[in-house]
Amino acid sequence: MFAENDRISHRQLMRQIVLSLAAPFLLCLAGWRDVKGVNGVVGIGVAMVLLGFYVIFLVRLGPAYEHLQKVLGKVQSVVIIAVYMIYVLFTAAYVLNLASSLASEWLLSGVREWYIRAAILLVCAVGSHQGMQKRARMAEVSYWIIVGSLALLILLAFVQGENFSAQEFWRGTFREKGAVWGTYEILCGFLPLTLLPFLLSKVAKASSGGKAVFRAVGVLGILLAAVLILLPMALGWDRMLMEKIPVLPLMTGTNLPGDILARFDVIWISLLIYALLYSLGSLFYYGSHILQSVSLSVSHWILAAIVFVISCDPISGYSISKYYGKMLMNFGAPVLFILTIYIYIWYRRKGS
Amino acid sequence: MNIFSNIKENEAYVRQQCEKCDDIVIRPMRLGDEKKVDCLVVYIEVAVSNMMLDDSVIGKMINHFWEISPEKMKEFLENNSLGISDVKELPTMEEAMKAMLAGNAIFFMDGYNKAIKISSKGYPNLGVSEADREKVLRGSKEGFSDSVKSNSALVRKRLRSTGLKIEEQFVGVRSDTLVHILYMEDLVYEPLLEEIRERLQSFEIDGVLDSGMLEQLTEENWLTPFPQFQTTERPDRAAMELLNGRIVLIADNSPLALLLPTTFNNFLQVSEDRYNRFEMVSFLRCLRFMAVLVAMLLPGLYLATIRFHTQILPGNLILSFAQAREGVPFSGIVELIFLELAFELIREAGVRMPGSLGNAIGIVGGLIIGQAAVEANLVSPIVVMIVALTALGSLAIPSEEFSSPFRLMKYGFLFLGGFFGLLGMILGMYGLISHLSGLTSFHIPYLTPYVGRELDQGQGDTILRKPFYKMRRRPVYANKNNRIRLRRK
Numbered sequence: 001m002f003a004e005n006d007r008i009s010h011r012q013l014m015r016q017i018v019l020s021l022a023a024p025f026l027l028c029l030a031g032w033r034d035v036k037g038v039n040g041v042v043g044i045g046v047a048m049v050l051l052g053f054y055v056i057f058l059v060r061l062g063p064a065y066e067h068l069q070k071v072l073g074k075v076q077s078v079v080i081i082a083v084y085m086i087y088v089l090f091t092a093a094y095v096l097n098l099a100s101s102l103a104s105e106w107l108l109s110g111v112r113e114w115y116i117r118a119a120i121l122l123v124c125a126v127g128s129h130q131g132m133q134k135r136a137r138m139a140e141v142s143y144w145i146i147v148g149s150l151a152l153l154i155l156l157a158f159v160q161g162e163n164f165s166a167q168e169f170w171r172g173t174f175r176e177k178g179a180v181w182g183t184y185e186i187l188c189g190f191l192p193l194t195l196l197p198f199l200l201s202k203v204a205k206a207s208s209g210g211k212a213v214f215r216a217v218g219v220l221g222i223l224l225a226a227v228l229i230l231l232p233m234a235l236g237w238d239r240m241l242m243e244k245i246p247v248l249p250l251m252t253g254t255n256l257p258g259d260i261l262a263r264f265d266v267i268w269i270s271l272l273i274y275a276l277l278y279s280l281g282s283l284f285y286y287g288s289h290i291l292q293s294v295s296l297s298v299s300h301w302i303l304a305a306i307v308f309v310i311s312c313d314p315i316s317g318y319s320i321s322k323y324y325g326k327m328l329m330n331f332g333a334p335v336l337f338i339l340t341i342y343i344y345i346w347y348r349r350k351g352s
Numbered sequence: 353m354n355i356f357s358n359i360k361e362n363e364a365y366v367r368q369q370c371e372k373c374d375d376i377v378i379r380p381m382r383l384g385d386e387k388k389v390d391c392l393v394v395y396i397e398v399a400v401s402n403m404m405l406d407d408s409v410i411g412k413m414i415n416h417f418w419e420i421s422p423e424k425m426k427e428f429l430e431n432n433s434l435g436i437s438d439v440k441e442l443p444t445m446e447e448a449m450k451a452m453l454a455g456n457a458i459f460f461m462d463g464y465n466k467a468i469k470i471s472s473k474g475y476p477n478l479g480v481s482e483a484d485r486e487k488v489l490r491g492s493k494e495g496f497s498d499s500v501k502s503n504s505a506l507v508r509k510r511l512r513s514t515g516l517k518i519e520e521q522f523v524g525v526r527s528d529t530l531v532h533i534l535y536m537e538d539l540v541y542e543p544l545l546e547e548i549r550e551r552l553q554s555f556e557i558d559g560v561l562d563s564g565m566l567e568q569l570t571e572e573n574w575l576t577p578f579p580q581f582q583t584t585e586r587p588d589r590a591a592m593e594l595l596n597g598r599i600v601l602i603a604d605n606s607p608l609a610l611l612l613p614t615t616f617n618n619f620l621q622v623s624e625d626r627y628n629r630f631e632m633v634s635f636l637r638c639l640r641f642m643a644v645l646v647a648m649l650l651p652g653l654y655l656a657t658i659r660f661h662t663q664i665l666p667g668n669l670i671l672s673f674a675q676a677r678e679g680v681p682f683s684g685i686v687e688l689i690f691l692e693l694a695f696e697l698i699r700e701a702g703v704r705m706p707g708s709l710g711n712a713i714g715i716v717g718g719l720i721i722g723q724a725a726v727e728a729n730l731v732s733p734i735v736v737m738i739v740a741l742t743a744l745g746s747l748a749i750p751s752e753e754f755s756s757p758f759r760l761m762k763y764g765f766l767f768l769g770g771f772f773g774l775l776g777m778i779l780g781m782y783g784l785i786s787h788l789s790g791l792t793s794f795h796i797p798y799l800t801p802y803v804g805r806e807l808d809q810g811q812g813d814t815i816l817r818k819p820f821y822k823m824r825r826r827p828v829y830a831n832k833n834n835r836i837r838l839r840r841k
């Protein structure tokens with residue numbers, strides 16, 4: 001009946017993408033390497049254009065991913081799925097690590113981080129294998145709470161900033177090389193979009209789903225650009241460079257009108273952690289879904305256990321938060337991009 | 353088993369079946385102008401009174417049979433010559449016994465191989481009374497009673513259209529409970545109707561004594577604390593929901609009708625929401641949504657704040673919290689659990705006690721015990737306030753069955769907030785939203801219409817309500833060919 005076809009609308013697709021990526025973008029991408037100042041804003045603009053073409057390409061690849069085994073054969077498709085799963089599991093471990101370190105630092109100090117990690121994993125893994133509809137409904141319910149709060153955060157930061165200096169923004173002078181790297185880093189941030197063709201079979205009128213993805217990319221781009229403009233102006237260029245996660249001190253500077261609450265930062269952190277939980281839950285769901293596309297069934301609890309192990313610094317002092325960025329830029333993004341091209345070639349060779 | 357032509361065999365069978373059933377009257381008689389025809393009337397003593405037998409259809413029929421010949425009696429029965437509408441021929445003994453147990457009189461005549469069912473008023477019941485669970489300031493005061501037929505009639509009284517269909521089903525092997533399925537033929541979504549018919553046939557149980565049993569037997573997810581059926585004791589509400597394309601189930605002996613499908617949104621609406629102006633209704637709905645959050649989250653948030661995140665609150669407030677807790681030997685969690693459980697006890701005792709005594713217990717519990725607990729330094733005044741606000745929130749939720757899951761979850765959030773602070777609350781909220789997003793009632797998402805534009809369809813009946821003349825569409829679960837509710841002429 002109503003919910004049985006298990007397909008989601010374009011609006012639900014758009015909200016899922018925004019909700020899954022908003023928190024990691026603001027926490028990790030804003031201020032990362034060359035994603036700052038003018039270079040970052042130019043990078044966002046260029047990345048939006050490139051992503052536009054890439055999304056069209058991915059949407060056209062939808063049928064190929066739906067019948068991956070027919071297109072590539074059993075062995076090749078399993079190998080490709082394994083590569084995608086490595087990306088999904090490492091990304092999930094990174095998000096888990098991020099959420100737990102944030103919670104441990106801001107909300108629950110004194111508790112061992114791996115307890116927090118286990119609790120987060122438990123909540124995100126329960127029921128994560130259940131249908132696309134469920135994730136879409138979660139996105140619908142949570143979208144305005146999260147995006148509205150982030151918009152409010154940006155607005156309050158603009159309105160309440162006392163020592164704003166527009167000059168600080170221009171201190172990060174425009175360099176072509178910086179903008180190019182900024183663009184590449186933003187594209188790496190948008191890498192989860194490479195999972196899109198796997199999901200299109202679950203989207204109503206999938207062939208025109210590209211518009212929804214453009215809208216999502218646009219919303220994320222605007223949010224990120226606003227924060228990139230705001231950060232140096234509110235914090236100052238030097239402090240922004242010093243901060244590990246520059247968005248966090250931006251949050252502590254905001255307050256609700258009328259001083260209802262003395263400090264509001266924990267509320268922002270709570271909302272960001274909620275959005276990270278959603279990202280993690282989505283990664284678990286997509287992991288299960290990707291495996292099913294080659295008729296492999298692995299319990300979501302096993303996936304959760306693997307993610308937990310990866311997130312737990314197997315080699316002391318070499319945490320995933322340190323190597324994930326490099327791994328993504330040097331291997332993840334190029335490999336996944338080449339894979340999509342490879343699948344496209346095979347898809348064309350088999351006569352669509 | 354077919355009914356015999358020989359009345360002696362029929363009587364023997366009835367007597368055997370009704371052995372030791374002293375409430376069932378088996379009354380042989382001889383009728384006809386020469387008193388030569390043996391007849392038998394079987395009925396339940398209380399359900400069919402003697403007075404009724406004298407005055408009613410059957411009485412008139414028997415009186416008439418004293419005046420006519422035996423040959424004409426048979427002809428009379430075959431042709432239903434009295435023109436009585438509610439007289440039915442029953443060919444089998446099982447049907448005859450079933451009709452008798454439903455509260456009708458059964459008439460057998462020698463030489464005639466059918467039984468005649470003559471309807472009566474049936475079993476005694478309370479009759480139409482005032483709805484006391486769903487009180488309204490504006491609107492009808494009538495409430496459902498225990499009789500399924502009276503209840504269906506109350507709905508029919510409001511929807512005088514043959515488009516209102518009432519289907520009968522019997523459930524319960526031993527109780528043989530009559531269930532009415534009510535729907536508007538052109539408004540109902542047909543697969544939904546099929547689904548409920550199938551579900552009612554999908555189990556075999558000894559007895560169904562209330563619609564609550566029916567609800568639990570036909571729901572999709574038995575693990576969730578959230579109700580997947582809405583109940584009402586108001587015929588006007590039932591009628592309104594029928595016009596929305598919903599289906600109403602009424603079980604005999606139950607004053608609560610079941611409405612399906614059901615969504616989260618439905619539970620926060622009351623029948624007078626349609627009778628009042630949209631501004632006030634929207635405001636009250638916002639209050640009810642807030643009540644849900646308060647009933648569920650307030651104790652947990654309080655604990656999270658005072659144990660982990662004191663920096664949120666202004667300094668003066670934190671100091672006054674600390675002063676209020678001075679001398680209290682227990683931790684905040686123990687204090688809150690103690691007082692919450694005390695309140696639940698007061699509530700339970702108040703509900704079970706007869707009217708005025710119940711009120712007295714509420715006052716004694718609320719005022720005296722609360723005051724004494726504060727003076728004895730068992731709890732702090734701020735905790736009394738938190739528990740009172742939580743209770744108010746829970747009571748402001750219009751539906752008792754819908755407030756129950758929040759009452760339960762309150763303890764979960766209390767522990768999460770108490771031990772994990774805001775992180776615990778966020779984890780709990782994520783789990784709750786995830787659970788609710790996966791929940792459906794008859795395949796309709798529980799969070800309709802908040803989870804998709806296609807599920808709202810501009811109906812304008814969510815947290816905020818549109819002006820009545822702009823509420824032109826029916827909800828998504830109505831027949832999609834008939835979604836327009838209001839047209840301007």
